[in-house]
């Protein structure tokens with residue numbers, strides 16, 4: 001086992017560090033394939049994206065990126081609820097995109113089976129080659145992340161985001177739904193993503209020190225707007241899964257509609273704040289929390305954040321639609337180091353399984 005960990009203390013840490021390579025494989029492994037699949041699904045207007053857990057957060061990112069680039073609005077639903085809520089709505093004109101790293105999650109497989117039964121087209125985004133999801137689906141895109149041993153998903157998530165982003169870019173090009181130059185710019189940024197992730201990994205010592213400072217905290221809030229809501233939810237999920245600290249991910253706009261009542265002196269609020277449409281609004285959301293004494297930990301690329309933050313993790317500048325791929329990395333590291341400092345085994349969190357094969 002030590003040999004398999006290649007000098008890392010845990011599989012999770014190894015897998016976090018493998019992300020530049022995994023994302024690169026996801027990109028190069030899908031070149032060619034992606035245009036072919038984009039053409040096959042280009043005409044669908046009724047699109048559902050189904051998934052569970054971390055893959056559900058990739059589905060949420062997919063929704064935003066489809067809206068922005070493809071000008072289509074997919075419905076994102078927990079695979080566990082899909083059968084009960086959408087059975088009558090699925091037909092031959094429906095596209096169901098299932099995201100599952102293992103390809104074996106019972107709820108996701110049940111959603112795929114129902115979609116097939118109703119005549120829908122099913123595209124799965126999967127990591128494990130030959131898994132059940134790949135056998136049940138019409139079309140498959142692989143994430144090429146390699147085996148992931150840690151129960152908490154890391155490199156399978158960033159590669160899912162990479163693939164869904166590539167798919168949206170390919171569709172936007174084919175359907176002409178976004179500005180050519182803009183598409184070229186984000187495509188180039190996507191190819192550079194391994195480098196940006198590498199830069200984010202460079203903050204590990206800073207994050208380790210931060211974890212030391214936060215290790216006794218009992219509640220965390222992760223806030224984000226728009227596409228960054230997915231990052232807030234996923235950051236909070238990582239913390240819950242392996243550090244056993246209570247964490248909530250929420251839309252920053254919702255803060256003053258209730259959760260603000262829970263913000264007291266020194267409660268950590270992690271703000272996911274890349275430059276983009278809502279940065280100014282996000283800064284006022286941060287101020288709302290800061291005025292109640294919250295300890296503000298911001299992730300962003302703009303200097304304006306420094307004034308409103310106790311700690312700023314300065315991120316590489318990437319377009320907002322791709323920001324989830326790189327912004328999750330420091331949050332994975334934060335969850336990992338908090339888990340270790342609290343004496344837990346991040347690879348084998350209590351009560352959880354790598355793939356949940358019961359409904």
Ligand code: G6P
Pocket residue numbers: 052053054055099100101102103104105108151152153352353354355356
């Ligand atoms: C389990 C794992 C999670 C994973 C979820 C969905 O709960 O612990 O890490 O996100 O299943 O798994 P899937 O294989 O469908 O992506």
